[in-house]
Amino acid sequence: MSRSPSLPERPRLDLDPDMSDAERLDAMRKHYARILQVNDELDDRLDSAETRRDDLQEEVDQLKRRNDVLKSSSLYIASIEEVTDDGVVIKQHGNNQEVLTEVSPALEGDLEPGDRVAINDSFAVQTLLDTETDARAQAMEVDTSPTVTYDDIGGIDEQVREVREAVEDPLVNPEQFETVGVEPPAGVLLYGPPGTGKTMLAKAVANETDATFIKMAGSELVRKFIGEGSRLVRDLFELAAEREPAVIFIDEIDAVASKRTDSKTSGDAEVQRTMMQLLSEMDGFEDRGDIRIIAATNRFDMLDEAILRPGRFDRLIEVPKPAVEGREQILRIHTRNMNVADDVDLTALAEELDDYSGADIASLSTEAGMFAIRDERTEIRREDFEQARERMALEDETDSDAKARSYQY
Numbered sequence: 516m517s518r519s520p521s522l523p524e525r526p527r528l529d530l531d532p533d534m535s536d537a538e539r540l541d542a543m544r545k546h547y548a549r550i551l552q553v554n555d556e557l558d559d560r561l562d563s564a565e566t567r568r569d570d571l572q573e574e575v576d577q578l579k580r581r582n583d584v585l586k587s588s589s590l591y592i593a594s595i596e597e598v599t600d601d602g603v604v605i606k607q608h609g610n611n612q613e614v615l616t617e618v619s620p621a622l623e624g625d626l627e628p629g630d631r632v633a634i635n636d637s638f639a640v641q642t643l644l645d646t647e648t649d650a651r652a653q654a655m656e657v658d659t660s661p662t663v664t665y666d667d668i669g670g671i672d673e674q675v676r677e678v679r680e681a682v683e684d685p686l687v688n689p690e691q692f693e694t695v696g697v698e699p700p701a702g703v704l705l706y707g708p709p710g711t712g713k714t715m716l717a718k719a720v721a722n723e724t725d726a727t728f729i730k731m732a733g734s735e736l737v738r739k740f741i742g743e744g745s746r747l748v749r750d751l752f753e754l755a756a757e758r759e760p761a762v763i764f765i766d767e768i769d770a771v772a773s774k775r776t777d778s779k780t781s782g783d784a785e786v787q788r789t790m791m792q793l794l795s796e797m798d799g800f801e802d803r804g805d806i807r808i809i810a811a812t813n814r815f816d817m818l819d820e821a822i823l824r825p826g827r828f829d830r831l832i833e834v835p836k837p838a839v840e841g842r843e844q845i846l847r848i849h850t851r852n853m854n855v856a857d858d859v860d861l862t863a864l865a866e867e868l869d870d871y872s873g874a875d876i877a878s879l880s881t882e883a884g885m886f887a888i889r890d891e892r893t894e895i896r897r898e899d900f901e902q903a904r905e906r907m908a909l910e911d912e913t914d915s916d917a918k919a920r921s922y923q924y
C-alpha cells in the first residue's frame with residue numbers, strides 16, 4: 516500500500532528577546548508568509564484527497580452494479596461429461612461447448628457424469644439439477660394413439676371441417692396437393708376462449724390419421740434457464756421426426772410468441788430466443804415429411820405477427836363458445852353414457868346455458884351425475900342438472916370474488 520506523503524512541517528516562530536522591534540516585525544512577517552504557504556499546501560492535499568475519495572466512491576458504485584448484474588444474471592444448463600482430479604468437464608447445452616471447470620466446495624463429491632447442472636457466466640457449477648425435473652419429460656405429453664374422435668366434439672362442425680382440410684388431408688392424401696400444385700398450410704392456429712375443444716380437435720385429427728400426438732405447453736417452454744426453451748423446441752421437432760406421422764400441438768403459444776415488449780430483461784430475451792427457434796424449425800419444415808403442427812391460444816390479440824406469416828401459422832381457425840344448438844350437441848355427447856331420466860329436456864337445458872363453454876357443459880353433466888349418486892339414485896333427473904347449475908354459478912361467483920379481491924392488492 517502506498518503511504519501518503521508526510522504533512523508539511525508546522526511553521527515555528529522563534530523570537531529572540533534581544534531582537535529589535537524592526538527585526539521582530541520582519542520575523543513575524545516571514546512567519547505569516549510561511550503559514551500562508553503551508554495552508555495552501557494543505558488545501559491542495561485536501562483537494563486531491565477529495566478527488567481520490569470521489570474516484571473510490573465511483574469504483575465502489577461500479578462494483579456494486581457489477582455485483583447486482585452477476586447476482587441477477589441467468590444461469591445456463593450443462594451436463595457433466597467427466598469428473599477429474601482437476602475439476603469437472605461440462606458440456607453446455609445449446610452450443611455443446613466443452614469446458615473444464617471447478618466445482619464449488621458445497622457440491623464437491625456430489626457430481627457424476629450425466630448430471631444436469633446450472634452454470635454461471637464463468638462456467639462455475641452453481642447447482643445440481645434434479646434429474647426428476649428433466650424438462651423434456653415434464654414438458655411434453657406424448658400419446659401414440661389418442662382416442663378422441665370427431666364424434667366426441669360438438670358444436671364446432673365448421674372448425675372440425677377446416678382442421679381436417681388443413682391437417683388431415685395433407686397427411687392422408689399428399690399426392691392430391693402435389694397434383695393440384697398447392698402447398699398445404701404449414702401450421703394451424705386455433706384461437707378462442709378456454710375449454711372450447713381446441714385440444715380435443717388436435718387429438719382427434721391425430722387419432723384419425725394414426726399419428727402420434729405430441730403436446731407441449733407454451734408455458735413449459737418459457738423456462739428459467741437460458742438455452743432450455745430453444746432446446747425443448749428442437750427436441751419437440753426431433754421427437755416428431757422420430758415418431759412420424761405426428762401431430763405437434765403447442766398449447767398456450769402466446770407464452771412464447773407474444774408481441775415484443777420494450778423491456779430488455781434476460782427473461783424476455785430468453786422467450787425471444789425460444790420463439791426464434793420455433794420460427795426457424797417451422798421455416799425449415801417443408802421437407803420434414805408427415806408432421807403437422809397445430810397451436811392454440813386464448814389470447815390471439817397478444818400474438819406477435821411474425822408467427823402468423825405465410826409458411827408459419829398461416830391457417831387461423833377461431834373456435835368460439837358454442838351457440839345454442841352446439842350446446843345441445845355437447846350436452847348429448849357428455850350425457851350419452853349417462854342414465855338420464857326422461858323428464859330431462861336437453862334442448863330446453865341448452866337454451867339456459869348461455870355463455871357455457873364445452874368444458875363447462877362437461878363439468879355440468881358430471882356434477883349432475885354426482886348429485887344423483889349422492890342421493891343414491893341410478894337415474895339423473897332434471898333437478899340434478901338444476902342443482903349442478905346453481906353450484907357452478909356459485910363457484911363462478913366465488914372465483915370472480917377471489918379474482919376481484921386479488922386485484923385489490
Ligand SMILES: Nc1ncnc2c1ncn2[C@@H]1O[C@H](COP(=O)(O)OP(=O)(O)OP(=O)(O)O)[C@@H](O)[C@H]1O
Nearest residue numbers: 667668669709710711712713714715845873874877
Ligand atoms: N366442443 C366440445 N365438444 C365436446 N366436449 C368439449 C368441447 N369443448 C370442450 N369440451 C370438453 O372440455 C374439455 C376440455 O376441452 P379442451 O381441452 O379441448 O379445451 P381447450 O379449448 O383446449 O381449452 P384450453 O384453452 O383451456 O386449453 C374436453 O375434454 C371436453 O370434455
